[in-house]
Amino acid sequence: MKNPLRKRFKRDLKSNKGRYFAILLMMTVTIAIMSGFLAVADGAQKVLNENRADCKLEDGSFTAVKKISTAAQAETEKLGVSVYENDYVNEKLPDEATLRIYQDREQINLVTVIDGKSPVNKNEIAVDRLFAESYGLEVGESLTINEVPMIITGLISVPDYSALFKNNSDLMMDSFHFGVGIVSAGVLQSFPANEIVMDYSYYFDNRDLTEKEKRNLSTDIKDKLVDNGAILTSFVTAENNQSISFIDDDMGSDVPMMKVFLSLIILIMAFVFSIVITSTIETEAPIIGTLLASGYTKYELIRHYITMPIAVTLVSAMIGNIIGYTMMPDFFKGMYYGSYSLPPMDIELNMEALLLTTVLPIAMMIGINFVALYRKLSISPLNFLRKELKKSKNRRAVKLPNVSFFNRFRLRVIIQNKKSYITLFVGIFLASFILMFGLVITPMISHYVDSIKQSAVSDYQYILKGPVEPENPGNAEKMTFSALETYYSPAGKNIEVSFFGLREDSDYFDDLPISDDEKGGYLSDGLAKKLGAKPGDTLDFVNPYTDKEYSIKVIGITDYPGALTVFMSQKQLNELLDRDSSYFNGYFSDQELTFTDKNSLATVITPEDMSKFGDQMLSSFKQMAPLCLFAAIVIYLVLMVVLTKLVIDKNALSISFLKVFGYETSEIRKIYLKATTLVVLGSLLLCLPLVNLGIQGCFLIVQMKLSGYLPVYIPMYLYAEIVAIGMASYFVINFIHMRRINKIQLSAALKNRE
């Protein structure tokens, strides 16, 4: 005979359909998001790894002032490495975009054609798929390159530009203003010689090297090149090349974050279920007492009460996974393909995701509810029959302040339901955090871009390849620029820091007390925050091309959000870099400068460049905001409907009694609903500082991925928005509860025989 208690499940489901639907909805949505995300992340990782292997991704690259000698290449290759010439030109396109054009690769960083075909003729070009989409190019269109119209034959991806970083020191990739193109053999030679960048890729012969061995070998390669007369302008390992490794870092933190998010939601739902079950046990205490007295064992009852949470979780897992694999991949693929240049991927069944979205939730549900049930059912049958469910009888009532009767009543309701309210608080915190994360990105980036523009010292910063005078110096001010690296321990890697050597009486930095006699420098506040440095500290830097090390004392910190920067006296910097005191290689200028030899110009930075960064960041995160808003509202609604309904259910008899005594419905609402309203409002307000802390902590992780420093900025109106969205969600539930209270009959009290 099957246990007849199981017949309760269907009826319980029917009579509490709202509660179970809400829980099912929340868990299904969470599992669908998780399963879809993990399947896509896994697919992306797999296609990335396969593509890197198939397309022979470089292990590092370097650029040189001129073509390296055959001898230098031969000597270097003796170290166990193959060196490939991989030259390019940076072609300016309208709207401040740059297309980096390579010759079709045959030996290293091979091209994957996504749509169309590779260029064959000299007036053909294939462009990166992501750049084409962002910039608005299509196969068959014509693009003017080197003053010649070229037909776009195909859309491609290349393994060395999975993230479109123009410069390795850029804060963010920028697919709107930077892309990669491939032309057929020989076309590159038609560009002016001074525009061709001598770029090389190297590839280790031994494919089984450890990370440490790879790093050491890269250092040896660099040394060997320098020893053999190569003048390097950049040298970067694949690990430190943001165009290659940024996606790994990004996925490396996204996946664990999503796993934590899933675990938290399931944990909360397991607690919600345990509270629901505990409340049911309290209601059914005499029945349980009778069943125990009749010979039912504790474990039979645990099995009975734990079945529903497991069943709901199992159904959520099934529906969630089906949705996750059918409807969600396109959304998450959109997120990856909208940010990264990846070859097409296939979604396969991911065993880890399946375990995480089925076994883990069920295990958590069983674990938490078993403990709750075991504790709750550990009292004697007699105590159940007497409804004496508290282990300690001597618990004294909490003494309340001498406030009005209604307030004391409300406080009693809050104390009675503290477990529900605590769980609600945790849920509100989580939902508010998700909501804040979704809402804060846009204002934070806009604020950052605005502050960069506002604090820009000059309209133009020119970085030159050497000391060159402009044709129209005007009020331009000479400076020395150098890019050194320092170790950033949270990310476990070196980051690039810009060094500016300034005149003592700089017109552009008149607030900075630069002195030629003072050793050390002023750190931009972003750099100081990122490194945790303060005045008086000494920081170590290294020149990545010469391995020469420098120690710089921190004199002070200055407000300069544009980059990770050290400002110091030009004289001191020149001395540090073993340059003449008159050396300079850059200008600050409020007017555009012209140089006779355009080849002497390395980089021009304008404040507008930063808005490009803003566009890209906003584009990368644009899908986050609605997703976060949806997730947060679902969490708010589900937790509020389930947990606050328990308060009404638990007190249905008391509410009925109050009606018998002559209380009006509005007065009853003031007691029971206002208590919940106050808790919801209090939770929303109380969790705001915690949300703030959470966001700060979360952006600490984001900072690790960024090569710059993005200050956390949370405008005050966002706090108000969160409280407003939370309260709006609550008032929907409150309305349902009002109707529920109205429906409670006086007869419930009159029929009560206990």
Add this chain to the structure above:
Amino acid sequence: MEKKNEINTAFFSVKNIEKSYGTGSAKVKVLDGVSTELYEGEICVILGPSGSGKSTFLNVAGGLESIDGGSITIDGQDISKMDPKSLGRYRRDKLGFVFQFYNLIPNLTVKENIEVCAYLSKNPLEIDELLHTLGLWEHKDKFPNQLSGGQQQRCAIGRALVKNPALLLCDELTGALDYKTAKEILALIEKINQTYHNTIIIVTHNEPIKNMAHRVLKLHDGRIVKDYVNETQLSAKDLEW
């Protein structure tokens, strides 16, 4: 019944049982050296004022509460020495409980409520037959809230009986019922006793119920002040109060 008394050993026997609540100066002795014996198939009514210890007696007899001293033997087994697990098994196999409040499962029908305890037994009674005996056949598919108090109590009795327990313990089973319904329930108990020969202990405030018992115990301040065989047993339908 008289004959049975002479030839059988006691089915239910308590010897010098003691039970106290509280400690120190607040210690209250609720059962103080209680001893008695019942034979198989007897109906025993336990009377006494509030606080006399009658409910506690029923609870310790059912293994719901432990005793401080003495012994309780039911069908040859000393339940006072059993661990909680064995007690649970014992209750499952041998005992049926009926309480003043019916404690029916609200979302199970009458028949299903009875099946809940049938599930516990290897040889349960035929449920449909029992429903006829209980007068619940036409209500078998109703939920508890669709029944009168008397019908609910019938269902609770059916639930306790379906295991065909050797010992049926009833705590104020008519306490929540009106006169007419209470008499119907007592008549049902009598019928069950005659049909299934279960030993039945009824704890009640209601003095006239003693008249339907084979044996009557009166408790006062935890002690038995009267323990006698009722020679002038009345049928339940003839009880008056």
